[in-house]
Amino acid sequence: MFWKLFWTYIKIGTFTIGGGYAMLPLIEREVVDKHHWIDGQEFLDMIALAQAAPGLIAVNSAIFIGWKIYGWRGVVATVLGAVLPSFLIILLIAMVFWDIHEYPMVEAVFKGVRPAVVALIAATVVRMSKNIFKN
Numbered sequence: 297m298f299w300k301l302f303w304t305y306i307k308i309g310t311f312t313i314g315g316g317y318a319m320l321p322l323i324e325r326e327v328v329d330k331h332h333w334i335d336g337q338e339f340l341d342m343i344a345l346a347q348a349a350p351g352l353i354a355v356n357s358a359i360f361i362g363w364k365i366y367g368w369r370g371v372v373a374t375v376l377g378a379v380l381p382s383f384l385i386i387l388l389i390a391m392v393f394w395d396i397h398e399y400p401m402v403e404a405v406f407k408g409v410r411p412a413v414v415a416l417i418a419a420t421v422v423r424m425s426k427n428i429f430k431n
Contacts, residue, residue: 305377314413
């Protein structure tokens with residue numbers, strides 16, 4: 297279970313651009329729809345708690361899922377999985393960015409990613425708002 301949690305959150309951390317709120321659709325798909333570790337209502341509750349607690353929403357939600365599924369070992373697996381890809385990607389970008397940051401293609405990529413991140417966050421808000429008024 298440790299490795300399953302770790303690889304699930306590695307995938308979430310690797311393929312999400314735009315921070316914790318942009319991760320929410322992928323987290324929901326993985327933990328609710330694919331693995332059925334929690335249900336939709338628990339997911340909404342988890343997001344509310346993750347927002348209320350100090351810290352990053354992605355890390356707070358990883359802590360919740362890890363603890364619920366596998367205790368302390370699950371927390372270690374999910375937090376490492378959620379944080380490690382971002383850390384390595386930022387480290388790599390920092391090492392090479394100074395050489396390429398003025399290229400028009402690089403600037404265009406970063407400008408193109410911004411609307412995609414906004415759309416991911418908006419889609420999450422719309423999907424979650426449908427379930428808010430049920431209870």
